[in-house]
Amino acid sequence: xxxxxRHLTPLATDTTSxxxxxxxxxxxxxxxxxxxxxxxxxxxxxxxxFHLWQQWRDDSTELRQRGATALTxxxxxxxxxxxxxxxxxxxxxxDSLSAEGDLAYAVVVDARREPVAxxxxxxxxxxxSRRRCLPRxxxxxxxxxxARI
Numbered sequence: 001x002x003x004x005x006r007h008l009t010p011l012a013t014d015t016t017s018x019x020x021x022x023x024x025x026x027x028x029x030x031x032x033x034x035x036x037x038x039x040x041x042x043x044x045x046x047x048x049x050f051h052l053w054q055q056w057r058d059d060s061t062e063l064r065q066r067g068a069t070a071l072t073x074x075x076x077x078x079x080x081x082x083x084x085x086x087x088x089x090x091x092x093x094x095d096s097l098s099a100e101g102d103l104a105y106a107v108v109v110d111a112r113r114e115p116v117a118x119x120x121x122x123x124x125x126x127x128x129s130r131r132r133c134l135p136r137x138x139x140x141x142x143x144x145x146x147a148r149i
Contacts, residue, residue, distance in 0.1 A: 063102060066102055067102065067103075070101070070102075070103060074093065074106065074108075077093050078090055078093055078108050081093065081108075082108065082110060082111075082116065087116065087117060090108050090116060090117040091117055091119075093108075094106050094108070094117055094118075094119035095119070097119065097121050098121075099121055101121070103121050104120070104121055105118075105119070105120055105121065106118070106119045106121065107119075
């Protein structure tokens, strides 16, 4: 036994040792308080995450519904202009679109899928030099699926 004790004693040059700290004892009340604080924090984080996810999902759904409504209205209004091949009428319809809405770009295409009238709806306060160029429309876009935007 004396042989093992010699290895466990500190060296003569060590004056202080960090291993001599008393053990940390936590009482039952402290442990319950930490558990309560942890559960409250976890509940707050989970509730906030669920609320943000639900808000994102609802905003996306609402944006799609407003886009479908605007698309339906533009299709009904531009039908007469396409039938009579009246470009001034189609330009007037596209000019009437509000810049504060959710639309950024509108294209009226004919039966051959060629653009008849196009309009970029941008904020007028943005200088023309800072506006990004929109990609060109392909000549033959694929047929849209029914009830999809």
